[in-house]
Amino acid sequence: MAFDIYLLEAIINGLLLGGVLALLALGLNLIFGVIDVIWISYAELVMLGMYAVYWLHAYYGVPLVLAGFIAILGVAALGFLVHYLVISPILSSPPINQLLATGGLLFFLQAFAMLLFGNEFRNIGLRLPIIVIADMYISFARLLAFGAALLGMVALYLFLSRTFIGTAIRAVSQDREIMAIMGVDTKKVYLITSAIGGGLAGLAACLLVLQYDVHPDVGLSFGPITFMICVLGGLGRLLGGFIAAFVMSQFITIGGLYLDLEWGYVLAFVFFIGMMFWRPQGILGTRS
Amino acid sequence: MLELKSVSAGYGSFQALFGVSIEVRRGEAVAVIGPNGAGKTTLMRVISGLLETTSGEIAMEGRSLLDIAPHEIVATGIGHVPENRRLFPRMTVEENLKMGAFAPAARGKYKERLAFVYDLFPAMMERRNQMAGTMSGGEQQMCAIGRALMTGPSLLLMDEPSAGLAPVIVQQVFDLVRRIRDDGYTVLIVEQNVRQVLKLVDRAYLLEAGTVKSGGTAEELLGSESLRKAYVGI
Ligand SMILES: Nc1ncnc2c1ncn2[C@@H]1O[C@H](COP(=O)(O)OP(=O)(O)OP(=O)(O)O)[C@@H](O)[C@H]1O
Ligand SMILES: [Mg+2]
Numbered sequence: 001m002a003f004d005i006y007l008l009e010a011i012i013n014g015l016l017l018g019g020v021l022a023l024l025a026l027g028l029n030l031i032f033g034v035i036d037v038i039w040i041s042y043a044e045l046v047m048l049g050m051y052a053v054y055w056l057h058a059y060y061g062v063p064l065v066l067a068g069f070i071a072i073l074g075v076a077a078l079g080f081l082v083h084y085l086v087i088s089p090i091l092s093s094p095p096i097n098q099l100l101a102t103g104g105l106l107f108f109l110q111a112f113a114m115l116l117f118g119n120e121f122r123n124i125g126l127r128l129p130i131i132v133i134a135d136m137y138i139s140f141a142r143l144l145a146f147g148a149a150l151l152g153m154v155a156l157y158l159f160l161s162r163t164f165i166g167t168a169i170r171a172v173s174q175d176r177e178i179m180a181i182m183g184v185d186t187k188k189v190y191l192i193t194s195a196i197g198g199g200l201a202g203l204a205a206c207l208l209v210l211q212y213d214v215h216p217d218v219g220l221s222f223g224p225i226t227f228m229i230c231v232l233g234g235l236g237r238l239l240g241g242f243i244a245a246f247v248m249s250q251f252i253t254i255g256g257l258y259l260d261l262e263w264g265y266v267l268a269f270v271f272f273i274g275m276m277f278w279r280p281q282g283i284l285g286t287r288s
Numbered sequence: 289m290l291e292l293k294s295v296s297a298g299y300g301s302f303q304a305l306f307g308v309s310i311e312v313r314r315g316e317a318v319a320v321i322g323p324n325g326a327g328k329t330t331l332m333r334v335i336s337g338l339l340e341t342t343s344g345e346i347a348m349e350g351r352s353l354l355d356i357a358p359h360e361i362v363a364t365g366i367g368h369v370p371e372n373r374r375l376f377p378r379m380t381v382e383e384n385l386k387m388g389a390f391a392p393a394a395r396g397k398y399k400e401r402l403a404f405v406y407d408l409f410p411a412m413m414e415r416r417n418q419m420a421g422t423m424s425g426g427e428q429q430m431c432a433i434g435r436a437l438m439t440g441p442s443l444l445l446m447d448e449p450s451a452g453l454a455p456v457i458v459q460q461v462f463d464l465v466r467r468i469r470d471d472g473y474t475v476l477i478v479e480q481n482v483r484q485v486l487k488l489v490d491r492a493y494l495l496e497a498g499t500v501k502s503g504g505t506a507e508e509l510l511g512s513e514s515l516r517k518a519y520v521g522i
Contacts, residue, residue: 174376180358181368183391
């Protein structure tokens with residue numbers, strides 16, 4: 001077999017999937033790195049964002065792009081609130097309590113969505129074309145999602161590296177105890193970071209709703225993989241998560257090509273577990 | 289300029305400072321010396337707001353520091369070079385310096401102060417894009433001092449700037465501290481190199497087990513028999 005067009009197609013699809021996964025991992029990682037709390041319920045924010053786009057666009061007829069912006073702002077506000085109401089009161093509690101609190105939030109948000117939106121699968125009903133390039137089928141929705149995810153990540157990168165507050169956000173993740181002598185109020189940094197994390201979840205929601213149905217449980221289908229990507233890259237390490245997202249997505253799509261999609265996920269999980277034995281601190285993590 | 293009156297502080301139920309009173313006047317260089325675990329670092333942390341005071345009073349230029357938020361203390365003119373430098377290891381030298389200028393009032397003077405720090409430490413200019421954590425101990429110390437200077441302090445707190453450095457570098461750090469005080473900064477310095485630091489400062493306090501044991505001019509302390517035996521080793 002000299003050149004396998006299907007393999008190339010799978011690799012490209014993996015790349016496109018990786019972009020959105022990287023975006024998801026970025027949000028979760030940012031929050032963990034800065035605040036040192038794992039938002040188990042991160043994917044549920046994405047789920048709510050997907051509903052926001054769905055209702056605004058499919059139900060109230062708000063133009064899709066505008067609906068997307070509203071959803072991003074809405075989920076950013078939600079991220080702010082999650083920190084303010086749930087996380088900040090338990091910041092100095094033992095990690096297990098924090099895990100229980102954000103885990104509890106997961107079930108609360110799921111049940112809340114079920115109550116409000118019902119058990120149906122909903123679709124924004126947008127039909128985007130399939131692009132055919134040299135016999136390969138590439139979904140335009142995926143391409144769009146990849147491009148937007150990349151743009152979002154570049155914007156975040158510029159924010160974190162160029163601005164004072166962005167630099168402070170990174171600094172907090174490296175040494176939170178001494179930030180006061182820099183004149184930085186860590187409480188404020190936590191709130192801003194949570195809002196940015198929420199905004200990233202909102203952006204991911206916009207991109208996912210182009211490709212998938214919304215359902216109260218939809219968070220379960222990408223929450224665990226996002227978490228694994230973060231761990232694989234080294235929890236809190238933005239670059240590590242970025243790399244890990246593309247590694248995992250290749251396992252999923254290439255595995256899915258030779259076996260089927262479920263097996264792709266199985267392969268990715270096996271790889272993840274293997275890596276945890278070999279490098280428990282993750283690709284870029286340092287042992288602690 | 290800075291005045292502490294019977295300050296107590298600790299960590300949880302552990303008390304580390306017992307009614308400490310010290311004073312630093314404008315233009316002075318003052319040292320705090322004492323054995324390991326005496327509470328020297330705790331004292332510095334209490335002044336710069338990194339640790340809460342349980343009782344007592346701290347005032348900078350007559351203004352109480354206890355009723356302003358910890359992150360606003362830096363704006364009163366207190367720059368802190370913390371123990372073990374505490375740089376952000378995965379950020380560049382320039383980003384570390386930038387963090388020193390985070391406070392709103394300092395931000396406007398960022399470029400100007402950066403030029404000043406690079407002028408003072410040409411080595412930092414050369415390494416401005418290097419990750420701070422990959423530099424040598426002496427270079428990291430320069431960066432930590434530079435970062436504190438970026439806050440635009442009138443009083444500089446230095447916690448063992450020579451710790452963990454090779455003897456030649458220690459000498460350089462002391463020369464540096466001398467230059468900084470000659471530049472008009474008021475300095476409060478903690479040091480283990482008692483003999484060296486007493487040559488540099490006007491006055492010193494001896495801290496033991498969380499209380500001020502004695503205090504006086506550098507000459508007085510150098511002349512004190514017990515201190516010489518215990519700490520100077522001469
Ligand atoms: N974070 C902390 N939690 C609990 N106890 C602490 C903490 N930091 C310091 N201590 C205790 O407080 C006391 C004073 O510590 P401190 O660091 O101020 O001493 P030091 O004089 O700076 O010592 P060294 O010369 O070793 O730096 C010590 O008994 C120390 O064990
Ligand atoms: Mg100390």
